[in-house]
Every structure is written in C-alpha cells, then in structure tokens.
Amino acid sequence: MAMDVAGGRQHSWRMDTGRFVQFDQVRRASLSISLNTAEGAGEFKPAEKARFYRMARRSATEAAAVLDNFVDRGVLLESDIETARTTLHRIAGALTRLIRSCDPLNAHRGRGNVVPGERGDLLSEGWMRVAVRPLHRMG
Numbered sequence: 001m002a003m004d005v006a007g008g009r010q011h012s013w014r015m016d017t018g019r020f021v022q023f024d025q026v027r028r029a030s031l032s033i034s035l036n037t038a039e040g041a042g043e044f045k046p047a048e049k050a051r052f053y054r055m056a057r058r059s060a061t062e063a064a065a066v067l068d069n070f071v072d073r074g075v076l077l078e079s080d081i082e083t084a085r086t087t088l089h090r091i092a093g094a095l096t097r098l099i100r101s102c103d104p105l106n107a108h109r110g111r112g113n114v115v116p117g118e119r120g121d122l123l124s125e126g127w128m129r130v131a132v133r134p135l136h137r138m139g
Contacts, residue, residue, distance in 0.1 A: 019075060026066045032059035033091060040098070050102035057095040064088045 033056045040052030064085055070076040 019070075022066050022070065026063050029059040029063035029066070032056065033063070037095070037098075046102040046104065050099045053095050053098045053102070057092050057099065060088045060092040060095065064092075 036052045036056035036059065040049045040056065043049040043052060067076070067081040067084060067088075071078055071081060
C-alpha cells in the first residue's frame with residue numbers, strides 16, 4: 001500500500017523528517033488493517049471479532065487522512081493517491097459490513113452496500129474524506 005501511494009515512482013524531492021514520518025504512518029496503518037482483520041477473523045466471539053474489525057477500519061481512515069494531508073500540502077498530487085484512496089474506501093466499507101455482521105440484531109444489515117447517509121457510511125460520519133475535496137488548499 002505505501003508503495004502504491006506514490007504509484008511506485010521515485011520522487012525527486014528530498015524527503016524531510018515530517019514527510020518520512022507521515023509515509024511511515026501510512027505504512028504502519030496499512031499493516032494494521034491487515035493484521036487486525038486477520039486477528040478478527042481468528043476470533044470466535046462476535047464482540048471480539050467486531051472490536052478487531054473496528055480497529056482495522058480506524059486504521060483505514062487514518063491512512064486515508066494522511067494521504068489527504070499530503071495532497072493538501074502539495075507533497076503528492078490527487079492522481080498519485082486516487083487508487084489508494086479508492087482501495088481504502090472499499091476496505092472500510094467491507095469492514096463496516098463485517099462489523100455489522102457480528103451483531104446478531106443487525107445481521108441483516110451486514111450484507112449489501114452501505115446506504116449513503118446511513119450510520120456507518122464513510123462520508124456521512126465525516127471522518128474520512130473520500131470523494132469530497134476541500135475547495136481551498138491549506139499551505
């Protein structure tokens with residue numbers, strides 16, 4: 001995932017400490033998505049499964065936020081992160097459905113797509129900018 005963020009290209013700019021820390025943060029969040037999803041899959045109790053899936057979903061939103069910050073600061077272009085952002089959005093949606101499937105009262109909601117504006121939808125919760133970009137760039 002971290003390599004995919006920049007399209008696998010070498011950038012000519014010298015990476016300062018702040019950029020390195022953020023690239024490392026994306027790498028760690030990406031690893032956390034995989035590890036927490038695997039750990040949740042290995043659990044038997046629905047509440048424990050859901051807890052690990054929620055941690056994985058939070059890591060997906062963290063990674064997306066770091067990528068958005070790179071674009072906002074002009075470190076990467078929107079086109080550089082488009083594939084990664086789409087992948088993170090799909091992963092977060094799948095994890096949302098997994099979380100819901102762990103709740104016997106909401107098991108029927110665990111199948112199919114998340115309805116926009118419904119609790120659990122990435123855009124309605126406001127913690128992940130996926131399709132909506134700011135009208136201005138912060139320096």
